[in-house]
Amino acid sequence: MDTYCHRAVQDIKDNGFLGAVTIITIALSILIVSAFALFFTNANNIMNCWEKGVKIMAYLKPGISQKNFPDIKRKIQEIYGVQDVTFISKEKAFKKLKEQMKRQSSILMNLNKNPLPDAFEISMIASSQHGEKVDKIATKIESLPSIEDVEYGQKWLELFTNIFDLFRLAGYAMGGIFFMAAVFIVTNTIRLVIYTRREEIEIMRIVGASEKFIKGPFYIESIIQGILGGIIGIVALFITFKLISSSFEHSFKYELLNIKFLSPEFYCGIILCSMFVGWLGCYISLKQFLKT
């Protein structure tokens, strides 16, 4: 193993240019794939935060007597997934609206009567805060005879979820394409290295070197290149992330978005993946090019 490593390091030095091409290729692929991963991780976190903030507003039909309110509240609370139900009277809602409208609140002065309905604000347990489950709860609430309408901002949530899913699919496809491109380029680079060293390989065989002895350093070389490419890709992404996030901090309330870099487990996984890219590229080229 010591001899293999010694020879692999020597080979990297001897074939500096081709080695650098391989490392840069892997680094670029890792950078692009990790950038997508970073985007998805953060987008997912933001979506989760938004989902957690989703509440259902159930508006009561006009003319429902106040004595029926506890019964309606109980019926809503009995629905699976509901955590808390708060009654908001139309007077309270009107007062809140006035506060929110501030300067424009004079418009409301001309109204003869309060146009707002009595309502219940409903929050959900954590496991029921996702799209379809919220839909189901909302449908059940809407089916109650005293309820006129429900609202929970489902349209924009669905829209964001759909766009996010589309991005996720594109990300997987891009990841796959860049993985294949990296393997393809590593394969061809190693093939080129083998081609330039075909005479050396022939001499090794003549002097009685085993296939393991000949191929071993190529594998070690490729794995080292994979690790280096992975580290360079992650470091480049980290620098880019820091530069972009620092400009975000100055421009608006950055802490609301709570953007984070990839977790240590994730970038360890990325480096393992880039090692695999190096190994796979080497395996394919040796299999095709270095037949006994």
Add this chain to the structure above:
Amino acid sequence: MIDGKNKSSIIQMFHVHKHYGSKKALIDINLNISKNEFLFISGPSGAGKSTLLKLLYLGETVSEGQVLVDGMNLSRISGKRIPFLRRKFGIIFQDYKLISTKTVFDNIALVLEASREKRKFIEKKVRSVLRTVGIEQRINALPHSLSGGEQQRVAVARAVVGVPKIILADEPTGSLDSDSADIILNLLKGFYTHGGTVIVATHDKEFIRKAGGRILYLKQGHLLGATPG
């Protein structure tokens, strides 16, 4: 079924044919080479001398017939055993076949590294062999900075460093002046004197005359006869 139990023989060939498509390179070769023999394979260019040597270390495979090397039947040898067969040989080529990017030391050390020898042993052994061939002072030189004679001495050093049983030399003096050829001949004789078997393919009559030894003549793939040494 051929067995390899003839203790005085190190190489045996039985009805060996080699052809490349319709071109016949070797035709019905029967040959017996003893241990500690100095043998020349002579003949004009294209007679099949190099092909015959290649068949011995499985640089080529026979089209028909069987070859035994030190008890190994080459028709039945598995891919994994080929390196072990090749370590029985030290091979010298007319064009030296040195790795141009590696130093003299690294070129010779490669043989011992392939046999998984320890680093300290390799350093000691390579220096000792270079001393024997008389170019110890060029240990860190790259092949292209050496003369033809020096390069061939490195090739001889590489051939003997693994202590093989047989040396195969394919036109070893083809690119050398007569002084360098004499040095190579003396090195081969030294290996032979220490109990090794030497097989030289050459059409250099002067070299054969100086060396002595059994001579086999090849012509258009046929083994025509032998002159005892």
